Amino acid sequence: MTSSAALEPRDSAASAWNPTRYLVPRRPIDIALALALVSLPLAPFLNTFSPLGTALRVGIAAGVIVLILAGRIPLQRDLRGRGRWLILAFALFQLIPLLGAESVGYGLVQAVNWTMFMPLAFVAYDRRSQRTAVAFAAVSGVLLAVGAVLQALDVLGGTWAGFALSDGTPATRYTSFLLNPNDLGLWMLSLGVLLGLVTRGRELPARA
DSSP states (O other), rough: OOOOOHHHHHHHHHHHOOOOGSOOOOOOHHHHHHHHHHHHHHHHHHHHTTTTHHHHHHHHHHHHHHHHTTTTTBBOOOOTTTTHHHHHHHHHHTTHHHHHHHSSHHHHHHHHHHHGGGGGGGBBBHHHHHHHHHHHHHHHHHHHHHHHHHTTSSSSOOOEEEOOOOSSSSSOOGGGTTTOOHHHHHHHHHHHHHHHHHHHOOOOOOOO
16 A cells, blocks of 8 residues: 555655646745736737836836835845846946937836846745746747737737848748847747756656
């Protein structure tokens, strides 16, 4: 007779890799990650109807900062850890378009758009929050893929004309809900790298 204790490790390991567990975030850090990863690709499209997209992103970013200050989202112990200089360098890089912008207001908006979620880079992530991030990054990728398919079916506009093909016809550059083909390509490339790393580092279940 097999004891329940012997079955527990296998059951817990199987449930740990169940992606549906992480699609219902409950902790503050998981909720913040889910909202950020879903709102970022949709915000540009929402802005074509109203300032709702910007208000949504700013509200989520402000909520993250409030939760960090309140201690509900823990920070990493060593904020000067390896790789942090890349994040700070990216933030300083935003000063270049800020100085070259047509107006200070426009430059500030662009800088805020690129840096508002930077506090999440200094948060202490446990295994559950990491998997929540991967799950909702995949959700954002699916949403963007759906947007590109809708553009291919002429249901959704916003495509760009690309380089001319051999017959002189301009190539179609899809933008999905990001409204920019470069942003779409960067987002999907980052998602592919992330999922590739996760798949490569995933432990295979032990054979019975």
